[in-house]
Amino acid sequence: MERQQRGFTLIELMIVVAIIGILAAIAIPQYQNYVARSEVSSALATLKSLQTPAELAVQEGETDVALSDLGLSDSAVQNGSISVSNFNDSDDATDPQIEFTFTSEADGGGQFAGQYIRLTRQSETDGSGGGWQCTTNIDNEDVVPDSCDITTS
Structure with a gap:
């Protein structure tokens, strides 16, 4: 007598x-770690795209630099906001920041x-030769790129 199989057994399921x-x-x-790394990398890539226009502004001695002067609008930024500060020649104590x-x-x-x-x-x-330094207060070494220093402030 042939036995016909009618499905999976409970143990197989x-x-x-x-x-x-x-x-x-x-x-x-x-996957969550991958998403976190992509968020941080996206933010850093956005900043890096502003580095060259910001360096040009520093070299030209511009003192009143806004985000739009660097070629980016506030609406173009996702997941956060970007600010620029300290583009002031008269104050040598502070360095320009993005x-x-x-x-x-x-x-x-x-x-x-x-x-x-x-x-x-x-x-x-x-x-230091006037280069740009990356710092962050994100304390997860797995998601922060090696080029960024983690600070506690």
């Missing part, structure tokens, strides 16, 4: 569910609400 559960337990945290501040999660800022990534132009008198 339980094994499949267990395998899916194990894969999900590994994949979901990795800062990306993440907005709240409710406003689409993701998990880094209120935290920042900052590009600061180092003065030529301190021996």
